[in-house]
Amino acid sequence: MLVPTLNTARAFAKIFTRMKPANFRIALVTAPDLKTARRLARAALDARLIACANLVPRVESHYRWLGKIERASEVLMILKTTAKCLAKLEKLIIAAHPYDTPEFIVIDLRGGNRRYLDWLHTGCEPT
Helix, strand or coil: CCCCCHHHHHHHHHHHHHCCHHHEEEEEEEECCHHHHHHHHHHHHHCCCCCEEEEEEEEEEEEEECCEEEEEEEEEEEEEEECCCHHHHHHHHHHHCCCCCCCCEEEECCCCCHHHHHHHHHHCCCC
8 A cells, every 4th residue: 555655745735736727827819810810829839838829710809999999800819828927928929919009818717627727737838
């Protein structure tokens, strides 16, 4: 029979804490076109700041800009990341985005499949 040691218990506690849904985030970003969205997603993936990007084309956005109501066709980016990578991800997106004021909205993850969260965590390890 395997008897857990204090070090084993600490290791399991560290893994469990890391995998809590509260440690994960979803960032929503809009881009003007698919080419830009792909470029931003690839940069975030290359930097290991996200595990996955879903690109939803043909989102119609309505907003007020410089005193006028505007409408635009955009691509919605759904970026899956960790709390640890979030600040670096925001910095990368803001620096590489063509908009003066890009959307970068963050949603805390409240639940998820444990295996998926484990995969998400391993995909977000910046170098």
